[in-house]
Amino acid sequence: MTLRGMAPTVKAMTRPKRTAPPAKKAGKSPSPSHLDRHGKAKMVHVGAKDETRREALARGRVFMHKATLAIVRENRAAKGDVLTVAKLAAIGAAKRTGELIPLAHVILLDGVDVSFELDDASASVLIEARVAATGRTGVEMEALSAVAVAALTIYDMLKAVDRGMVIGEIALFEKRGGQSGDWRRPA
Numbered sequence: 001m002t003l004r005g006m007a008p009t010v011k012a013m014t015r016p017k018r019t020a021p022p023a024k025k026a027g028k029s030p031s032p033s034h035l036d037r038h039g040k041a042k043m044v045h046v047g048a049k050d051e052t053r054r055e056a057l058a059r060g061r062v063f064m065h066k067a068t069l070a071i072v073r074e075n076r077a078a079k080g081d082v083l084t085v086a087k088l089a090a091i092g093a094a095k096r097t098g099e100l101i102p103l104a105h106v107i108l109l110d111g112v113d114v115s116f117e118l119d120d121a122s123a124s125v126l127i128e129a130r131v132a133a134t135g136r137t138g139v140e141m142e143a144l145s146a147v148a149v150a151a152l153t154i155y156d157m158l159k160a161v162d163r164g165m166v167i168g169e170i171a172l173f174e175k176r177g178g179q180s181g182d183w184r185r186p187a
Contacts, residue, residue, distance in 0.1 A: 041102075041103065044103070044105075044137070050136070051134055051135055051136055052134070052135075052136075052177045052178060053132070053133075053134050053176070053177050054132065054133050054134070054135060054137075054138050054139050054175075054176065054177035054178055055130065055131065055132045055139065055174075055175065055176040055177060056130070056131050056138060056139045056140040056142065056143035056144075056172060056174065056175045056176075057128065057129070057130045057143060057172070057173045057174040057175075058128070058129050058140070058143035058144045058146065058147045058170065058171065058172050058173060059126060059127060059128050059129075059147060059169070059170070059171060059173050060126075060127045060147040060148065060150075060151050060167065060168065060169055060170035060171070061119075061122070061124045061125065061126050061127065061151075061167075061168055061169045062124060062125045062127070062151050062154045062155060062165055062166070062167050062168075063122065063123060063124045063165060063166040063167075063168065064123055064124065064125070064158065064162050064164075064165045064166075065123060065162050065164070066120070066123045067161075067162075068123075068158055068161055068162040068165070069118060069120065069123050069124070069125070071158065071161060072118060072125060072154075072158070073118055077157050077158060077161075078160060079156075079157045079160075080157070082153075082154055082157040082158060083116050083125075083154075085153055085157060086114075086116070086127070086150040086151075086153040086154050086157070087114045087116075087150065089149050089150055089152075089153040090112070090114040090127070090129055090146040090147065090149055090150035090153075091112045091114060091146065092149070093145045093146050093148070093149035093150075094109060094112045094129065094131050094139075094142040094143065094145055094146040095109060095112070095142075096145075097141050097142045097145040100145060101141055101145070104141045105136075105137050107133050107135050107137065107139060107142065108133065108135065109131060109132070109133045109139070109142065110132045110133050110134060111130075111131070111132045112129065112130075112131050112132075112142070112146060113129070113130045113131075114127070114128070114129050114146060114150060115127075115128045116128075116150075125154055127147050127150045127151055127154075128147075129143045129146035129147045129150070130143065131143040131146065137178075138175060138177070138178050139175075140172050140175050143172065144170060144171075144172060147170050148167075148170055151167040151170065152167065155167060171185065172185065173185045
């Protein structure tokens with residue numbers, strides 16, 4: 001897909017390859033866990049599940065003009081230190097995911113690690129969030145929320161110089177723990 005009006009440094013984003021769903025267990029047909037028997041949305045009851053260690057890794061990017069990336073690298077943004085503010089926003093978002101996503105549980109997190117990589121080749125900031133908890137439900141939504149809010153914060157901090165930035169490629173890359181086991185996005 002092409003992005004009309006974008007700087008030549010911003011490459012067209014591609015949709016990630018879809019992975020096949022896990023194989024069906026014998027005798028069970030898959031059903032969405034957030035639907036009741038009438039097909040209406042409901043919150044999943046997790047009280048009977050065992051507490052286990054859970055981790056999730058999500059990534060995303062903010063594409064921008066090369067000059068805007070230089071502002072980030074040289075810490076010259078008028079609003080302040082872009083990456084430090086984005087990191088704090090990401091941690092806050094992970095902690096408040098249960099308030100942002102209607103059917104997500106409020107989870108006591110063990111840790112949130114957020115990192116950034118400035119990529120000159122694609123004129124982008126790669127955002128990576130790793131979230132960990134010991135609990136009854138996964139932390140995938142917390143990792144994805146952290147990345148999304150970090151990206152929005154980067155946009156907010158730099159919009160005065162580059163309104164054409166593109167937020168994209170936000171995806172879960174890895175999850176560990178829970179009943180469904182470990183999962184990693186294929187390369």
